[in-house]
Amino acid sequence: MSDQPHEISRSSQAARVAAVLGALIIIILVAAPWWAGRADMRLMGELFLYLALASLWNLMAGYAGLVSVGQQAYVGFGGYMLFALTIFGGLHPVFAIAGAGVLGALIAIPVATLIFRLRGAYFAIGTWVIAEVFRLSFAQLSALGGGSGSSLPVGIVRSLASSRSGRESLSYWMALGAAVTAITVVYLMLRSRRGLALTAIRDNELAAGSLGIDIWRTKFVVYVVASGLTAMLGALIFLQKLRISPDAAFSVNDWTAFVIFIVVIGGIGTIEGPIIGTLIFFALRETLADLGTTYLIVLGVVAIVVMLKAPKGVWGFIVERYDIQLLPLRYRVNVKEHAKR
Amino acid sequence: MCAAPFYLKVQMSPILQINGLNKAFGAVTVADDLSFALQQGEALGVIGPNGAGKTTMFNLITGTLAPDKGAILFKGENVTKHSAARRCRAGMARSFQVPQPFSGMSVFENAMVAATQSSGLSGQVAEQLCLDVLDQTALLNKANTLAGSLTLLDRKRLELTRALCAKPKLLMLDEIAGGLTESECTSLIQTIKDIHASGVSIIWIEHVVHALLAVVDRLIVIDFGSKIAEGAPKEIMASPEVQEIYLGIEVDA
Numbered sequence: 053m054s055d056q057p058h059e060i061s062r063s064s065q066a067a068r069v070a071a072v073l074g075a076l077i078i079i080i081l082v083a084a085p086w087w088a089g090r091a092d093m094r095l096m097g098e099l100f101l102y103l104a105l106a107s108l109w110n111l112m113a114g115y116a117g118l119v120s121v122g123q124q125a126y127v128g129f130g131g132y133m134l135f136a137l138t139i140f141g142g143l144h145p146v147f148a149i150a151g152a153g154v155l156g157a158l159i160a161i162p163v164a165t166l167i168f169r170l171r172g173a174y175f176a177i178g179t180w181v182i183a184e185v186f187r188l189s190f191a192q193l194s195a196l197g198g199g200s201g202s203s204l205p206v207g208i209v210r211s212l213a214s215s216r217s218g219r220e221s222l223s224y225w226m227a228l229g230a231a232v233t234a235i236t237v238v239y240l241m242l243r244s245r246r247g248l249a250l251t252a253i254r255d256n257e258l259a260a261g262s263l264g265i266d267i268w269r270t271k272f273v274v275y276v277v278a279s280g281l282t283a284m285l286g287a288l289i290f291l292q293k294l295r296i297s298p299d300a301a302f303s304v305n306d307w308t309a310f311v312i313f314i315v316v317i318g319g320i321g322t323i324e325g326p327i328i329g330t331l332i333f334f335a336l337r338e339t340l341a342d343l344g345t346t347y348l349i350v351l352g353v354v355a356i357v358v359m360l361k362a363p364k365g366v367w368g369f370i371v372e373r374y375d376i377q378l379l380p381l382r383y384r385v386n387v388k389e390h391a392k393r
Numbered sequence: 394m395c396a397a398p399f400y401l402k403v404q405m406s407p408i409l410q411i412n413g414l415n416k417a418f419g420a421v422t423v424a425d426d427l428s429f430a431l432q433q434g435e436a437l438g439v440i441g442p443n444g445a446g447k448t449t450m451f452n453l454i455t456g457t458l459a460p461d462k463g464a465i466l467f468k469g470e471n472v473t474k475h476s477a478a479r480r481c482r483a484g485m486a487r488s489f490q491v492p493q494p495f496s497g498m499s500v501f502e503n504a505m506v507a508a509t510q511s512s513g514l515s516g517q518v519a520e521q522l523c524l525d526v527l528d529q530t531a532l533l534n535k536a537n538t539l540a541g542s543l544t545l546l547d548r549k550r551l552e553l554t555r556a557l558c559a560k561p562k563l564l565m566l567d568e569i570a571g572g573l574t575e576s577e578c579t580s581l582i583q584t585i586k587d588i589h590a591s592g593v594s595i596i597w598i599e600h601v602v603h604a605l606l607a608v609v610d611r612l613i614v615i616d617f618g619s620k621i622a623e624g625a626p627k628e629i630m631a632s633p634e635v636q637e638i639y640l641g642i643e644v645d646a
């Protein structure tokens with residue numbers, strides 16, 4: 053093969069178009085404080101945080117096979133760390149968010165060594181038990197309000213920005229930044245050498261192990277990184293809520309069930325899936341929220357229909373038909389033009 | 394010492410040595426005090442009836458299964474406690490009899506997993522290795538096909554491809570010649586001969602005996618988990634034990 057008639061490309065036309073569109077959308081979104089109303093910005097901020105949570109959960113469950121139903125442990129932990137680090141540590145909220153991430157990753161290390169001994173359904177149950185242990189422990193912390201929780205002191209809130217609209221813009225931008233960061237981290241991880249290992253683990257653990265992939269270590273890295281980032285998101289979430297209590301912080305519904313819904317609907321094991329899933333989830337929520345309990349039933353029905361009719365989610369359904377990808381992760385072998393006969 | 398056969402003096406130390414391997418699934422013994430050595434650069438054939446424990450032996454050697462008793466030495470090191478991944482990175486690669494593709498990845502990406510994770514290559518070096526191996530295994534024209542949509546035959550080719558992209562020192566093949574046409578079989582034999590000639594040690598489990606005999610230097614026979622014969626291929630094939638097992642199978646070496 054002296055004249056190398058084949059070349060490898062990782063990008064595609066669709067990916068290049070998507071990159072340009074993505075950049076445009078991000079620019080428009082950054083400018084939202086100048087074109088969007090207060091309520092819309094709140095909604096979008098929440099959407100970004102869910103997008104980030106879903107991307108991280110997808111990295112764990114969709115690639116590393118770590119089906120956790122206990123990520124609320126890290127959302128709540130991060131939220132509490134924000135309160136502790138600002139109130140008792142005197143840190144500026146922005147540094148407290150970073151600190152919450154670091155501490156979340158640190159606490160994920162012993163948790164991982166413990167729950168990684170469990171397989172399949174036992175692993176999932178183990179993650180939920182850990183989250184309950186977290187919830188009960190923080191309910192014991194009287195310094196942070198015990199079971200009834202506490203509020204972020206006004207002084208700390210003011211330190212973020214003096215005006216209300218300034219604070220609102222800032223938390224909006226932080227949420228947008230979190231979503232972009234989460235997707236970028238997932239993207240870079242998947243595009244690297246470790247990404248090939250992760251995708252291989254997603255498809256076949258037996259073969260992955262036999263081809264030299266250290267499955268335990270790969271999963272461990274994913275768990276610690278995803279959990280640390282989830283703790284940062286928790287800090288951001290409760291910086292917006294300004295109030296924290298064990299039940300809100302460690303809510304399995306808010307921080308795990310909805311997130312799983314998003315990923316499953318959008319398409320597990322793809323980067324694009326959580327993005328589509330988040331949009332669908334918010335569209336449903338905003339149109340059906342007035343229906344009360346019926347809204348939850350509709351969510352359940354949608355989930356079941358998608359799982360039956362399109363088990364790979366909406367994005368999987370699209371890919372099967374049109375063979376496109378928006379983020380250039382794949383390798384494509386092309387025959388060079390001049391070498392064609 | 395003077396009695397040592399000539400070939401032991403010229404050949405290097407064994408690349409693989411297994412000592413007294415035992416494995417039982419419940420009451421069924423699938424490896425019964427298995428021992429043998431494979432010299433550096435040697436090609437060893439393994440035959441035996443269905444269910445004899447040949448694949449189980451591969452699982453034990455590569456670390457997919459842990460033995461109940463016994464030891465596995467690879468390049469002089471005791472690897473019995475090492476994970477499958479570690480053994481692979483040390484230079485063992487295998488094909489699975491029941492193909493285990495990464496279904497959601499393309500054929501080329503499957504190859505890239507092996508090239509990057511086991512031989513630690515990256516970038517263009519890894520890509521070029523994959524292209525060359527795919528060319529060798531006749532899968533290059535399907536490089537962009539999802540592995541999950543391949544036919545059984547192509548999945549077997551992919552097994553061989555991945556094992557080769559791992560750049561093994563010891564290549565272990567588990568029934569890769571079944572179902573091939575005559576010309577495909579001839580080119581497979583040539584491929585494996587080339588790999589062998591490049592210095593790779595080989596253990597090949599194969600029911601297609603004529604393909605096996607075209608390549609291997611030595612043969613072992615396994616039945617009910619134990620080694621019942623070992624030696625030069627022609628002698629082994631002519632032995633009464635093997636004649637009994639392979640009754641009716643034409644041996645055309």
Ligand SMILES: Nc1ncnc2c1ncn2[C@@H]1O[C@H](COP(=O)(O)OP(=O)(O)OP(=O)(O)O)[C@@H](O)[C@H]1O
Nearest residue numbers: 418421423441442443444445446447448449450490
């Ligand atoms: N994980 C397992 N659990 C229980 N029994 C098993 C397991 N794996 C293999 N066996 C049994 O062990 C025996 C040996 O199987 P093995 O696959 O090693 O045979 P083989 O020589 O490779 O046969 P073949 O030529 O058909 O591939 C069979 O009886 C099989 O049913």
Ligand SMILES: [Mg+2]
Nearest residue numbers: 447448449490
């Ligand atoms: Mg077998």
